[in-house]
Amino acid sequence: MAHDESHDHEHHHKVTFWNKYVFSEDHKMISKQFLITGMIMGIIGVTMSLLFRLQLAWPEKEWPIFEALMGKWGADGVMDPNIYLALVTIHGTIMVFFVLTAGLSGTFSNLLIPLQIGARDMASGFLNMLSYWFFFASSIVMVLSLFVESGPASAGWTVYPPLSALPQAIPGSGMGMTLWLVSMSLFIVSSLLGALNYIVTVLNLRTKGMSMTRLPLTIWAFFVTAILGVLSFPVLLSAALLLIFDRSFGTSFYLSDIMVGSELLTNSGGSPILFQHLFWFLGHPEVYIIILPAFGITSEVISTNARKPIFGYRAMVGSILAIAFLSFIVWGHHMFITGMNPFLGSVFTFTTLLIAIPSAVKAFNYITTLWQGNLRLTPAMLFSIGLVSTFITGGLTGLILGDSALDINVHDTYFVVAHFHIVMGLSAIFGMFAGVYHWFPRMFGRRMIKSLGYIHFWITFVCAYGVFMPMHFLGMAGLPRRYYTNTAFPMFDDLADINVLISVFAIVGGLAQVAFIFNFFYSAVRGKRSEQNPWKSNTLEWTAPVEHLHGNWPGELPTVYRWPYDYSKPGMEEDFVPQNVPIMDGEVETGH
Amino acid sequence: METLLIIVVGILGLIALGQIVRIFELSSQVRGKDDENDVNDSDNRTQGMLMLIAGAVLVGTFVWMVVDYASILLPKSASEHGVEIDNLWDISMWLIVIVFFITQPILFYFTYRYRGSKNRKAVYIEHNNKLEFIWTVVPAVVLAGLIIYGLTTWSDVMNPDVTEEEPIEIEIYAKQFGWTARYAGADNKLGYANVGMIEGANELGVDINDEHALDDVVTKELHLPVGKRVVLRFRSQDVIHSAYLPHFRVQMNCVPGTKTHFSFIPSVTTADIRKEQLVIDKVKNINEIRAAKGEDPYEYDYLILCNKICGAAHYSMQMKIVVETQEEYDKWMSEQKSFAEAL
Numbered sequence: 001m002a003h004d005e006s007h008d009h010e011h012h013h014k015v016t017f018w019n020k021y022v023f024s025e026d027h028k029m030i031s032k033q034f035l036i037t038g039m040i041m042g043i044i045g046v047t048m049s050l051l052f053r054l055q056l057a058w059p060e061k062e063w064p065i066f067e068a069l070m071g072k073w074g075a076d077g078v079m080d081p082n083i084y085l086a087l088v089t090i091h092g093t094i095m096v097f098f099v100l101t102a103g104l105s106g107t108f109s110n111l112l113i114p115l116q117i118g119a120r121d122m123a124s125g126f127l128n129m130l131s132y133w134f135f136f137a138s139s140i141v142m143v144l145s146l147f148v149e150s151g152p153a154s155a156g157w158t159v160y161p162p163l164s165a166l167p168q169a170i171p172g173s174g175m176g177m178t179l180w181l182v183s184m185s186l187f188i189v190s191s192l193l194g195a196l197n198y199i200v201t202v203l204n205l206r207t208k209g210m211s212m213t214r215l216p217l218t219i220w221a222f223f224v225t226a227i228l229g230v231l232s233f234p235v236l237l238s239a240a241l242l243l244i245f246d247r248s249f250g251t252s253f254y255l256s257d258i259m260v261g262s263e264l265l266t267n268s269g270g271s272p273i274l275f276q277h278l279f280w281f282l283g284h285p286e287v288y289i290i291i292l293p294a295f296g297i298t299s300e301v302i303s304t305n306a307r308k309p310i311f312g313y314r315a316m317v318g319s320i321l322a323i324a325f326l327s328f329i330v331w332g333h334h335m336f337i338t339g340m341n342p343f344l345g346s347v348f349t350f351t352t353l354l355i356a357i358p359s360a361v362k363a364f365n366y367i368t369t370l371w372q373g374n375l376r377l378t379p380a381m382l383f384s385i386g387l388v389s390t391f392i393t394g395g396l397t398g399l400i401l402g403d404s405a406l407d408i409n410v411h412d413t414y415f416v417v418a419h420f421h422i423v424m425g426l427s428a429i430f431g432m433f434a435g436v437y438h439w440f441p442r443m444f445g446r447r448m449i450k451s452l453g454y455i456h457f458w459i460t461f462v463c464a465y466g467v468f469m470p471m472h473f474l475g476m477a478g479l480p481r482r483y484y485t486n487t488a489f490p491m492f493d494d495l496a497d498i499n500v501l502i503s504v505f506a507i508v509g510g511l512a513q514v515a516f517i518f519n520f521f522y523s524a525v526r527g528k529r530s531e532q533n534p535w536k537s538n539t540l541e542w543t544a545p546v547e548h549l550h551g552n553w554p555g556e557l558p559t560v561y562r563w564p565y566d567y568s569k570p571g572m573e574e575d576f577v578p579q580n581v582p583i584m585d586g587e588v589e590t591g592h
Numbered sequence: 593m594e595t596l597l598i599i600v601v602g603i604l605g606l607i608a609l610g611q612i613v614r615i616f617e618l619s620s621q622v623r624g625k626d627d628e629n630d631v632n633d634s635d636n637r638t639q640g641m642l643m644l645i646a647g648a649v650l651v652g653t654f655v656w657m658v659v660d661y662a663s664i665l666l667p668k669s670a671s672e673h674g675v676e677i678d679n680l681w682d683i684s685m686w687l688i689v690i691v692f693f694i695t696q697p698i699l700f701y702f703t704y705r706y707r708g709s710k711n712r713k714a715v716y717i718e719h720n721n722k723l724e725f726i727w728t729v730v731p732a733v734v735l736a737g738l739i740i741y742g743l744t745t746w747s748d749v750m751n752p753d754v755t756e757e758e759p760i761e762i763e764i765y766a767k768q769f770g771w772t773a774r775y776a777g778a779d780n781k782l783g784y785a786n787v788g789m790i791e792g793a794n795e796l797g798v799d800i801n802d803e804h805a806l807d808d809v810v811t812k813e814l815h816l817p818v819g820k821r822v823v824l825r826f827r828s829q830d831v832i833h834s835a836y837l838p839h840f841r842v843q844m845n846c847v848p849g850t851k852t853h854f855s856f857i858p859s860v861t862t863a864d865i866r867k868e869q870l871v872i873d874k875v876k877n878i879n880e881i882r883a884a885k886g887e888d889p890y891e892y893d894y895l896i897l898c899n900k901i902c903g904a905a906h907y908s909m910q911m912k913i914v915v916e917t918q919e920e921y922d923k924w925m926s927e928q929k930s931f932a933e934a935l
Contacts, residue, residue, distance in 0.1 A: 256849025308714040339852030342750035372715040377639035405746040473661040478838030488908035490890035568714040
C-alpha cells in the first residue's frame with residue numbers, strides 16, 4: 001500500500017465535527033470511542049454488581065435505592081428474585097463482552113497496532129469505523145433491553161436453553177432475551193470486523209525492518225487475540241441463530257420433552273447440551289480473548305518501567321501461541337457434570353491442566369523481569385504487578401476446577417465465581433487500567449494525575465482481593481452461585497457475616513473507581529501536557545508527535561533496526577534505545 | 593430522599609477530589625518541580641514499601657482465612673468415593689498453597705527490593721535458557737502427576753465397579769422449583785416415564801401400562817440405606833437443573849430430554865454425621881445466629897440443592913436426604929405407598 005499517497009489524499013478531506021469525532025476512520029479516534037463506550041458500559045456493569053451485593057449481604061433489609069433505580073422490580077425497596085437473576089446476567093454479559101472484550105481489545109488494538117508497527121492507519125479505516133458503530137449499536141440495544149416490561153435477559157450470561165428459550169420459565173426470556181440475542185449478534189459482527197482488520201494490518205502494514213520477531217509483545221497478544229476471535233465468535237453466532245430459531249420459529253435444536261408450568265411443548269429431538277458445546281467453543285477462547293491483550297499490555301508496561309528487557313521474549317511469544325492453541329480444545333471443562341461421557345471428561349481434564357504450563361512460564365518470566373530491574377513504580381506498573389499477582393492466585397485454583405473429579409463438588413459454587421473473577425476479571429481489568437495509565441499521554445497528549453492513580457490502585461487492589469478471596473471459602477462450604485438469597489438454607493446461616501464483608505469491600509472498591517473516572521476526564525481536558533516520550537519507552541508510538549496527525553507520522557514512516565526491549569543495554573548512553581535507532585558500530589543486535 | 597442524599601454526597605466527593613488535586617498541583621508548583629506526575633525516587637520508596645506490606649498482608653490474610661473459616665467448610669465426605677475426591681482435593685490444595693507462598697512473596701519482595709533509584713541501572717538480561725527450561729519442565733512434571741492422579745480418581749468415581757451387587761435404582765426428578773424421588777420398588781426397575789404422560793396425580797408422567805411402574809414409590813424425601821450402592825437417575829421436566837449433594841461430593845445436571853445418572857455409596861448416616869465435632873460446632877454457631885434473629889433452631893441434615901440457574905425460586909429448591917441403617921430404611925419404605933396405590 002502506498003502510504004504517502006494516501007496520507008496526502010487525507011489532506012484534501014474537509015475535517016468536520018462529524019468525520020473527526022463521530023464517523024471517524026482514524027484508528028486513534030476509534031480507540032477513544034471504544035474506550036469511552038467501554039467505560040460507560042463498565043459503570044453500568046459495576047453498578048449492577050453493587051446492587052446485587054447489597055441484596056446478598058442484607059437480604060432482609062429494604063433499600064429505597066432499589067425502587068429508585070429499578071421501579072416495580074424493587075417495589076418497597078425489596079428486590080424481585082427475577083431482577084436479581086437479570087442483574088447477574090447483564091453484569092456478566094457487559095463485563096465479559098462489552099468492557100473486557102470490546103473495551104480492552106477495541107481500545108488498545110486500535111490505538112497500538114498502527115502506532116507500534118509503524119503504519120499510517122488500519123488496513124481498512126472504513127471497516128474499523130463500522131466495527132465501532134456495530135459495537136455502539138450493540139451497546140444501545142443491550143442498554144435498551146434493561147427497560148422492557150418483562151425485564152432483561154435473566155438466564156445467566158451463558159444463556160443456557162431451555163431457560164433462555166422459554167418465556168414461560170422466566171419472564172426475562174421474553175423480549176429481554178430477544179434483545180440480548182440481537183445485541184450479541186451485532187456485537188459479534190463488530191468483533192469480527194475489528195479482528196479481521198487487526199490481523200490484516202499486522203501481517204501487511206509493518207514498517208521497514210519490523211519483522212515478526214521485532215514486534216512488541218502487545219502486538220503479538222493483540223494479533224493472536226484477533227485470530228482467536230475470528231475462529232470462535234462465528235460459532236457463538238451460529239449458537240445464537242439456532243436459539244433465535246427455537247425461540248421464534250418453532251424449531252427444536254435445543255428443546256426436547258418439555259412441560260413448563262402445565263403446558264406441554266411439542267418440541268422433540270433437540271439437546272440443550274448442544275448449545276453448551278457451541279457456547280463454550282467460543283466461551284473458553286473468549287476468556288483468553290480477554291486476558292491475552294492484558295498480558296500484552298503488562299509485558300510492555302513491566303519491561304518499560306523495570307528498565308529491563310522482558311525476560312524470555314521468545315518464550316513469551318511461544319506461551320501466547322500455546323495458550324491460544326490449547327484454548328480451543330478445553331471447552332468441555334465447563335461441562336464435566338452435564339452427563340457427558342466420562343472419557344471425554346478425561347480428555348478435557350488433560351488438555352485443561354496443560355494450560356498451566358505456558359501460564360506458569362508467563363508468570364515466572366514476569367517475575368524474573370522484575371529481578372535486578374530499576375523499577376519505576378508508576379500507577380500503570382502497580383496495576384501490572386497487581387495483574388501478575390491476581391493471575392497467579394486465580395490461575396492456581398484453575399488446577400482444582402480443571403480437574404474433573406474435583407469439579408464435581410465445586411462446580412457452579414462461589415469457588416468458581418472467585419476463580420474466574422480473579423484470574424480473568426481482575427487480571428484483565430488491571431491490565432486495562434495499566435494500559436490507560438500508560439498510554440493516556442499517547443491518547444490525549446496529557447498526563448494523568450499520579451497521586452490519584454496511586455489512591456485508585458491501592459483501594460482497588462485491596463478491595464479486589466477482599467471481595468474474591470473469601471468467596472473461595474463460601475464455595476468450599478457448598479454455597480451455589482446465582483442464589484437470590486441464602487436464607488432458604490439454614491446450613492448457610494453462618495456465611496452471612498462473610499457476605500457482609502464481601503459486600504463492604506465491593507462497595508468501597510466500586511466507589512474508588514470514581515477516582516479513576518475523575519482522573520480520566522479531568523486529565524483529558526485539563527491535565528498537564530505531556531512530552532513526546534514521557535516513559536522513555538522504545539516502541540514506535542512514542543516517536544510520533546504528541547498531536548494526533550492523520551497518518552501518525554509527518555513525512556517518512558520510521559524504520560526499525562532493533563527489537564523493542566533494549567532497556568539498560570550495556571554500552572549505551574541512555575537506559576533506553578528506541579526501535580528506530582540504528583545499530584551502533586560495534587553493537588551486537590540482541591533479543592531475537 | 594436517600595437517592596438525593598447519595599447524589600449530593602457523590603457531587604461533594606467529586607468537588608473534594610478536585611480540590612485535593614488543586615492542592616497537589618499548587619504545592620508542586622511551589623516546590624518548583626518540572627512535572628509532579630513523573631515518578632521520583634521518593635515515590636518508588638513509598639510504593640515499594642506499600643507493595644512489600646501488601647504482599648505480607650495478602651499472605652497473612654490467607655493464613656488467617658484458612659484458620660478462621662475452617663469451621664464453615666463442609667464436613668468430611670459422607671460417601672465412599674467422596675473420600676477419594678477429598679484426598680485429591682487436599683493434595684491439589686497443598687500444591688496450590690506452596691506455589692502461592694513461593695511466588696507471591698517473591699513478586700512483592702522483588703517489587704520492593706528493585707524499586708527504582710536514579711543512581712542505579714537495571715541489569716540487561718534477555719533470557720536464560722537453563723532457567724526457562726527448568727520452569728517449563730518442573731511444572732510439566734508436577735502436572736503430569738496431578739493429571740494422572742486426577743484421572744484415576746475421576747475414572748473410579750464415574751465408572752464404579754458394580755458387579756458385586758445391584759445398586760438401588762432411584763429417579764431424581766426436577767422441575768421448577770422442587771425435587772421428587774421415585775424408587776424402583778421391589779423389582780428394582782424404574783417404569784418408563786415421559787413428560788408427555790403427566791396427568792393429574794401422575795406428576796412424573798410415569799407410564800401406567802409399564803409393568804415395572806406399578807411398584808415404583810414416589811416420595812418427597814430421599815432416604816438411603818448406609819453402605820449400599822445407589823444409582824440416581826436424573827430427569828428434568830422443564831429447564832436444566834443441577835442435583836447438588838455437597839455432603840456426598842455428588843453433582844449431576846438434570847437435562848430435559850436427556851438421561852443422566854450418578855452412582856455412589858453413602859457411608860455416614862445422618863445420625864452419625866450429627867455427632868461429628870465440626871458439625872456440632874457448626875450447628876451450635878448457626879443456632880446462636882438464628883436465636884439472635886428469633887428463628888427456629890436448626891438441625892443438621894443432608895440436602896439436595898439446585899445448582900443450575902432455573903428461575904425465580906432457584907435459590908430455595910431443595911429436598912432433604914436421610915441416610916439411615918438398613919432396618920430404618922426398610923421400615924420407612926414399608927410405610928410408603930406404591931405408585932399403583934397412590935393412583
